Amino acid sequence: MVKPRDERVRARFASELDRNFSVVASAGSGKTTAITQRVLSIARSPNAVKILPRLVVVTFTNRAADEMQQRTRQALLQEHLQQEVQTAFNRAFFGTIHSFCMKLLTDFGHYLGLPAPLELVEGDDDLWQEFAQNQTRIGRSLGGKDRAMLLRFVQARDLMELARRARSAVLQVPGLSPCPPLDFAEIYQQIDQAGRDNIAKSQAELREWERRFAGDWEYLRWPVCFTAANAKFTQLWQEQFAPLRQWICEAATCVAAEVQRDYLDFRLDHGLVTYGDQIALAQELLQHSGKSYCNIRSPRREFAKKAFVSYSTRHRTLSRCNFRCCWK
Ligand SMILES: Nc1ncnc2c1ncn2[C@@H]1O[C@H](COP(=O)(O)OP(=O)(O)OP(=O)(O)O)[C@@H](O)[C@H]1O
Ligand SMILES: [Mg+2]
Numbered sequence: 001m002v003k004p005r006d007e008r009v010r011a012r013f014a015s016e017l018d019r020n021f022s023v024v025a026s027a028g029s030g031k032t033t034a035i036t037q038r039v040l041s042i043a044r045s046p047n048a049v050k051i052l053p054r055l056v057v058v059t060f061t062n063r064a065a066d067e068m069q070q071r072t073r074q075a076l077l078q079e080h081l082q083q084e085v086q087t088a089f090n091r092a093f094f095g096t097i098h099s100f101c102m103k104l105l106t107d108f109g110h111y112l113g114l115p116a117p118l119e120l121v122e123g124d125d126d127l128w129q130e131f132a133q134n135q136t137r138i139g140r141s142l143g144g145k146d147r148a149m150l151l152r153f154v155q156a157r158d159l160m161e162l163a164r165r166a167r168s169a170v171l172q173v174p175g176l177s178p179c180p181p182l183d184f185a186e187i188y189q190q191i192d193q194a195g196r197d198n199i200a201k202s203q204a205e206l207r208e209w210e211r212r213f214a215g216d217w218e219y220l221r222w223p224v225c226f227t228a229a230n231a232k233f234t235q236l237w238q239e240q241f242a243p244l245r246q247w248i249c250e251a252a253t254c255v256a257a258e259v260q261r262d263y264l265d266f267r268l269d270h271g272l273v274t275y276g277d278q279i280a281l282a283q284e285l286l287q288h289s290g291k292s293y294c295n296i297r298s299p300r301r302e303f304a305k306k307a308f309v310s311y312s313t314r315h316r317t318l319s320r321c322n323f324r325c326c327w328k
Contacts, residue, residue: 004030014038017045032064036072039092043076043085052088058097069094098275101282105273112285114268121272131266132160141173141258142251149179150251152220162252163259167276173257176250180243184210187240190233198226199233 004010010030013021014037025031035057042051057072059065076089093100105118121127138156139147150159184206192200202225209223225237267273273281 010034010037015041017041032068032071035068036075039072039089040075040079043079043081043089048081048085049088052085053091055089055092056100057092057094058100059094060096062096062099065094065096065099098278101278102273104282104285105278108285109281111288112281114281115271117271118268118273119271120278121267121274124267124272124274127267127270127272128164128263131263134266135160135259135262138259139255141254142176146176146179146251150248150255152218153222153248154252155219159252159255160259163256163263166256166260167274173254173261176254177247179247179251182210182213182244184240187233187237190236197228197231197233201226202233202237 012019013023013034017038023031023034025034039055039057042048042055045051057065057068059068072094073089076086093103095103102118102120105112105114106116109116109118138159139150142150187206188203190199190203192198192203195201202223205223205226209220212220222241225234227233227237264277267277
């Protein structure tokens with residue numbers, strides 16, 4: 001076998017078990033071999049029986065995880081290590097990040113009050129439809145006044161769509177400041193150049209919009225500014241409406257978060273999780289600071305943090321000798 005030029009750093013990766021490494025290496029450069037060597041070093045170490053059951057090897061695909069596990073098992077068998085080391089190795093985890101999260105949820109999800117068993121739902125269109133049909137009153141997380149105000153500008157179905165598209169990105173309901181007072185005096189002070197630049201027309205539009213706003217119009221479409229996109233008046237118009245637009249964005253985000261929470265509860269009631277849920281709930285589990293968490297904190301959390309081995313196949317176009325290690 002031809003020795004690679006970076007043999008020294010590969011050896012460090014394989015043998016220095018008390019260090020964390022980040023390795024970036026191209027396809028076929030020896031990542032699986034290096035990780036196998038590192039696991040072998042663990043297996044040869046005096047506390048192998050303790051460490052191996054806590055070992056977590058995460059890959060991008062199940063196929064890569066299977067290959068990694070098989071190659072490591074084969075290498076271990078060739079070492080003729082004690083049976084108890086083999087048994088400990090059989091308890092190590094090899095899989096994708098999603099399957100690892102699912103394992104955490106299966107083993108410890110009850111700390112979050114999750115039902116068991118949980119099942120993965122990949123295409124959730126039908127489930128969403130069923131949920132949306134039962135969602136008769138959205139926006140309860142806002143006060144009655146704010147909710148009514150938001151629904152004058154944004155339709156409930158658009159808020160539902162926003163929640164659907166945002167997925168689990170905004171699960172926490174953000175705090176909402178009061179709706180800003182409207183003051184368009186500066187817009188009305190602008191002078192039209194003999195009707196040429198559409199300022200008067202825009203002002204008339206705004207006047208009508210304000211009349212509706214002050215009245216009991218349930219749904220308000222945005223007033224149209226008729227001046228050119230690069231006109232100073234247009235800029236002023238946008239500036240004057242910015243606080244209201246910002247408030248609407250924030251209020252809509254609150255509702256989206258509320259709907260997402262409801263949808264998550266709905267999925268969990270049905271014992272279903274999406275790929276995104278697996279990650280988000282596992283994260284929640286690890287961050288959970290309640291008393292009961294003490295039970296999972298050690299040694300499981302440590303095992304998730306310390307024994308985590310991952311590898312990357314980025315920079316596929318780079319040539320052979322770029323097996324680089326960096327360590328902290
Ligand atoms: N240190 C090394 N010295 C010499 N050859 C090596 C070394 N490490 C790996 N190889 C050889 O390089 C080839 C690829 O190794 P390996 O499968 O570990 O690479 P990989 O980076 O995991 O590949 P992939 O990107 O396809 O997953 C194998 O034939 C292996 O025997
Ligand atoms: Mg590989």
